[in-house]
Amino acid sequence: MADRIYYPNAELAKTAYCNSMDQYKKMHEKSIKQPEEFWSEIAKQFYWETTSSNDKFFSYNFNRNEGDIFIKWMEGASTNISFNLLDKNVKCGNGDKIAFYWEGNDVEDYSRLTYRKLLEETCKFANVLKSKGVQKGDRVAIYMPMILELPIAMLACTRIGAVHSVIFAGYSSDSLAERVLDSKAKVLLTADGAWRGSKLLHLKSICDHAMDKVKSHGHNVESCIVISHLRRVTCPPGNTSDGGKTKNGTSNGSTSEVNLSWDDDRDCWWHEEMEDADSSCYPVWVAAEDPLFILYTSGSTGKPKGVLHTTAGYLIYAATTFKYVFDYKPNDVYWCTADIGWITGHTYVVYGPLVNGATSVLFEGTPFYPQNDRYWSVIEKYKVSQFYTAPTAIRSLMKFGDDLVKKYNLDSLKVLGSVGEPINSEAWLWFYNLIGHGKCSIVDTFWQTETGGHVVTPLPGATPMKPGSASFPFFGVLPELLDEDGKIIEGEGEGYLVFRQPWPGMMRSLYGNHERFQTTYFDKFNGFYCTGDGARRDSDGYLWVTGRIDDMLNVSGHLMSTAEVESVLAEHAAVSEAAVVSKPHPVKGQCLYCFITPNEGKNFDKQLQDELKKKIRERIGPFAQPDIIHHAPGLPKTRSGKIMRRILRKIAVGDRNVGDTSTLADEGIVDLLFQLRPEA
Numbered sequence: 001m002a003d004r005i006y007y008p009n010a011e012l013a014k015t016a017y018c019n020s021m022d023q024y025k026k027m028h029e030k031s032i033k034q035p036e037e038f039w040s041e042i043a044k045q046f047y048w049e050t051t052s053s054n055d056k057f058f059s060y061n062f063n064r065n066e067g068d069i070f071i072k073w074m075e076g077a078s079t080n081i082s083f084n085l086l087d088k089n090v091k092c093g094n095g096d097k098i099a100f101y102w103e104g105n106d107v108e109d110y111s112r113l114t115y116r117k118l119l120e121e122t123c124k125f126a127n128v129l130k131s132k133g134v135q136k137g138d139r140v141a142i143y144m145p146m147i148l149e150l151p152i153a154m155l156a157c158t159r160i161g162a163v164h165s166v167i168f169a170g171y172s173s174d175s176l177a178e179r180v181l182d183s184k185a186k187v188l189l190t191a192d193g194a195w196r197g198s199k200l201l202h203l204k205s206i207c208d209h210a211m212d213k214v215k216s217h218g219h220n221v222e223s224c225i226v227i228s229h230l231r232r233v234t235c236p237p238g239n240t241s242d243g244g245k246t247k248n249g250t251s252n253g254s255t256s257e258v259n260l261s262w263d264d265d266r267d268c269w270w271h272e273e274m275e276d277a278d279s280s281c282y283p284v285w286v287a288a289e290d291p292l293f294i295l296y297t298s299g300s301t302g303k304p305k306g307v308l309h310t311t312a313g314y315l316i317y318a319a320t321t322f323k324y325v326f327d328y329k330p331n332d333v334y335w336c337t338a339d340i341g342w343i344t345g346h347t348y349v350v351y352g353p354l355v356n357g358a359t360s361v362l363f364e365g366t367p368f369y370p371q372n373d374r375y376w377s378v379i380e381k382y383k384v385s386q387f388y389t390a391p392t393a394i395r396s397l398m399k400f401g402d403d404l405v406k407k408y409n410l411d412s413l414k415v416l417g418s419v420g421e422p423i424n425s426e427a428w429l430w431f432y433n434l435i436g437h438g439k440c441s442i443v444d445t446f447w448q449t450e451t452g453g454h455v456v457t458p459l460p461g462a463t464p465m466k467p468g469s470a471s472f473p474f475f476g477v478l479p480e481l482l483d484e485d486g487k488i489i490e491g492e493g494e495g496y497l498v499f500r501q502p503w504p505g506m507m508r509s510l511y512g513n514h515e516r517f518q519t520t521y522f523d524k525f526n527g528f529y530c531t532g533d534g535a536r537r538d539s540d541g542y543l544w545v546t547g548r549i550d551d552m553l554n555v556s557g558h559l560m561s562t563a564e565v566e567s568v569l570a571e572h573a574a575v576s577e578a579a580v581v582s583k584p585h586p587v588k589g590q591c592l593y594c595f596i597t598p599n600e601g602k603n604f605d606k607q608l609q610d611e612l613k614k615k616i617r618e619r620i621g622p623f624a625q626p627d628i629i630h631h632a633p634g635l636p637k638t639r640s641g642k643i644m645r646r647i648l649r650k651i652a653v654g655d656r657n658v659g660d661t662s663t664l665a666d667e668g669i670v671d672l673l674f675q676l677r678p679e680a
C-alpha cells in the first residue's frame, strides 16, 4: 500500500491554483530561471510604499570565497506587514470576515475576531507599545499561550517596525532568560497563566524568574505587560484555582486574587493599558530587508540560534506557500495546530493565512483534553477544510482507535498537512484513509525555522503522492543532494540535502552573529545552504527526507541538540560525563537516551535518575525530558577523546552490530554498556 501512488482528488484539482504537474513544472522552472520576473509578478498583489527597481530585486552570495554570505530581495522597496495583512483586507471588503475562531482549552471557552477588530486591536496595542518607549528596531519578547492577544501583539510590533521574538510558552525560565538576554528585549509580554489540559502553567511567575536572571546578567526588561487570562476561562474539573471561572461559568473571583508577584515600576495589565489606547496607528514603513522577527531554534553547539527573518521576502513567500500548498479558497476554514512559538505557527497560523485573508482556527488546548477526540470535534464544529498537524500528534491519536474518529463528520476536509518530521507510511495511510476518507490530498511539507516557509512539498491539486515523501521543491527552491565530498548526486541516490540559491523567505542571518550563520550553514559545502538533513531521491525524482545528520534530535517535532541536553546533565554534582543520543520512539518519532557516567563514589540510583529528569524539565522544558537514563561507567571514545555516538545509538536500540570499534581507546566498554542496558 505504501508503495502505491495516490492521485489528487479530481474535484479538487479542477479548481486548484496549480492543477497539474505540467503547470507545476512550468511555474517551478520560471521561478528558478527568472526569479525576478516570477516574484515581482507576485509582489504586485501587495502594497508597497516604495517599490524596488528590477536590477535590485534579487541579489545574493552563497560562496564564502567571494565574500560574506548575503541574501537580499526587493532592495529599495518599503512596506508594512500589518498594513498588508489587516488594512488591505479591510479595504478589500474582508472587514467583517472572521480572521480567527478562537477555541480555548475548555470546550466552553471560544470566541472570534474579525479582520476589522483585529486591525483595531493591533493599532491599540501598537500605541501601548509606543507608550512603553518601543521604537522601530527594538526587540519585544513574547511568552504567551495560544490566545488572540498573541497574533495581536506580533502584528502590533510589525505596525511600528519593532522586532518580535516569540518564545514557546513551554520553555523553562532559564531557556526564556537566555533568549531574552540574547535579543536584549526591551519589553516582555505574557499572561498570568494558562491551562493546558488540566495543568496550570504559571507563565507570569516563570517570567519573573527569567527577568531576575536577565537582570543579574546586566540587562533590564523595562516593561512586562500581562494579560489577565485565567479569570475569563473555565477551570478544569477538580481544580479550584486562581480566579478562573468554575465549570458553571460563574466567576471564582477577580484576577487580583491570583497569587502573582508584581513590580509596580515594570509590570502592568494588558487590559488596563488598552482601555485608553487610540484605535488608529499610522504604520511605520520599513525597508524590504529590515528585520521582522527573531525566532530561536536549537543549535548543535547547545546555544540557541536566533534565526532572523526580514520583511518583504518573508511576506511574499509566506503568502505564496500558503496559497498554493493549502489551496486556500475564500470560504474555507483553515486550521494549523502548531503553537505560534514555533516557526510553523509564525508562518502558517499568523502571516500566511492573514495575508491571504483566510479564516483560521486558533486552538489553545491539546488533542487529549477533555477527551482524545478533541481535534475531530473541532474539525466538525468549524467545518475545517484544511487541517495541518504533526506526525507525532497523528501517531498518538491513532492509538485510541478508529471509533473515536468515526463519531464525527469530517466531510468538510479537503487538504491535510503534515510537518515537523518524516511521516511514516502507517501514520500517512491512517491520516489519508480515516481522517481524509481517501479523498483529501496530503501535503507532507518539509521545511525549517531557517527556510521561513515550505521548501519541499506536494501541491494538493497537482502532485501524485507517495506516502512519506515530501516530493518536489516549491517555487524558487533548487535542492541538490551532495555526497560527503560535496559532489552532486544526479538521479537516484542519497546524500546531504542542500539548496543552491535563495528563495524569498529564507533567513538572512543569526541575530547578532553573522559569523555563526555563515559557518553553520555555508561552510560545509561551499556555494550551498546546508539543511543538516539527509535525503534520498528515488527513480521518479521524489525526495524522501530521512532526518537530521548532525547532532540534533527531533522529539515530537521539537528540535534540540545533544550538546544542549548534555551540558545540563553534566552540571549535576554527581555526574562526571553525559552523552545523549536519539532512539526511535513509536509516538514521538525520537526520544532522548542519555548515558551517564557518575563521579567517583557517587551512586547511579533511582534518585539520581529522577533528579536528572527534573533538571532537564526545569532547565529546558518538559518536552525535553529523557525517556531512558543508562548507567555508563565509561563511554566509547576514540583515542583523541571523541565520543563515538554512532556506537551509542546502536547500544540504545540493542543492536549488537556496532561496526568497526578499532579506533576505540577501550574496546571493552561496548560490552559493558550492553550488559548495563536498562529494561526498556
Ligand code: 6R9
Residues within 6 Å of the ligand: 297, 342, 343, 344, 418, 419, 420, 421, 422, 423, 444, 445, 446, 447, 448, 449, 450, 470, 531, 532, 533, 545, 546, 547, 548, 554, 557, 558, 559
Ligand atoms: C518546520 C519545522 C526543522 C527540522 C528539519 C527536519 C524536520 C520538518 C519535515 C521534517 C521530514 C518533513 N522536518 N518537516 N523532516 N519531513 N515534512 O519543523 O521547523 O522546528 O526548525 O525543524 O524538522 O529535520 O530540519 P524546525
